[in-house]
Amino acid sequence: MIIVTGASRGLGQAITERLIGKGEKVIGLARNNISGNIDAIRCDISDYASVKKASKEIKQLKTPVKALINAAGVASMNMALTTDEATIQKLIQTNLVGTIYCCQLFSPIMLRQKQGSIINFSTIAVALALKGESVYAASKAGVESFSRTFAREVASFNVRVNCIAPGPIRTDLLRGITETQIEKITAQQVLPKQFQKSDVCDLVELLIDEKASSLSGQVLSVGGV
Amino acid sequence: MIIEQAKEIVISAIKDALEENVEVKEDMQLIGGDSSLDSMKLVEVCLALEDLANEHGFEFDWTSEAAMSKSRSMFRNVAALAEEFANQSEA
Numbered sequence: 001m002i003i004v005t006g007a008s009r010g011l012g013q014a015i016t017e018r019l020i021g022k023g024e025k026v027i028g029l030a031r032n033n034i035s036g037n038i039d040a041i042r043c044d045i046s047d048y049a050s051v052k053k054a055s056k057e058i059k060q061l062k063t064p065v066k067a068l069i070n071a072a073g074v075a076s077m078n079m080a081l082t083t084d085e086a087t088i089q090k091l092i093q094t095n096l097v098g099t100i101y102c103c104q105l106f107s108p109i110m111l112r113q114k115q116g117s118i119i120n121f122s123t124i125a126v127a128l129a130l131k132g133e134s135v136y137a138a139s140k141a142g143v144e145s146f147s148r149t150f151a152r153e154v155a156s157f158n159v160r161v162n163c164i165a166p167g168p169i170r171t172d173l174l175r176g177i178t179e180t181q182i183e184k185i186t187a188q189q190v191l192p193k194q195f196q197k198s199d200v201c202d203l204v205e206l207l208i209d210e211k212a213s214s215l216s217g218q219v220l221s222v223g224g225v
Numbered sequence: 226m227i228i229e230q231a232k233e234i235v236i237s238a239i240k241d242a243l244e245e246n247v248e249v250k251e252d253m254q255l256i257g258g259d260s261s262l263d264s265m266k267l268v269e270v271c272l273a274l275e276d277l278a279n280e281h282g283f284e285f286d287w288t289s290e291a292a293m294s295k296s297r298s299m300f301r302n303v304a305a306l307a308e309e310f311a312n313q314s315e316a
Contacts, residue, residue: 052288105288112272156265 006072010171014197045098075173095139122165127225151217160216190224231311
């Protein structure tokens, strides 16, 4: 079984659909209803009690968990100077603290199995220090740092932790970003083009697979930085 | 579950995790500089206690507020962990 947070839309939805298509059993977590024939649990990752409740439900299934994919996240493209307090709190609480909650509360299932793969999501905005994404990038830089350290903490349990850092992928998070702005960002990548959700899904498949058993504590940037 | 039974269970789980024939006393620290258990061994103890709790018909939650609180952490020593284990068996 694979747990996917943020499964109701964007990358989380695309990953969920890809994995189901590959024959994997997926439990989707989301604040909202998840469309389609998907086993789902209502969960707000920014709320510790909500994540804990979801982890109990999953534990009660007594099904081996192959991977945890923390795709839930929020974005707000703005200069730090013009970002309001509530938005700052929401970005950090959801992207960073929510990812930590999920890793902390879902990983014991994998620790017990002595096997598993955890995939967290960052952004190339961290490595590229993109203007207008300071708070969002800060929240994701925290995710990268947490992931590298957490990878070491759970390594002896044969649980791997890695990050995928996408560039500008067309999802709701990019609402309001123009094609010109996207081109300016992708021009800074090693591979200067816009990648798609399917490219991210390919990396997810790789990191879940045993072929990636030598990878842990890594940040894989889509397009390269 | 009475506290003495909980202490026996906790001490047994710690000895198993340490994989050594060491004496485990009630005041043995479970976290901090003087602990014989590293953080990974402590996780192993907690996973073992989950199983043992199931055998006794209750759920042991080691991510509870009591576990995480610095001031009254159940990991401060063996006796505190046993007390929390016993308390959760009665909940």
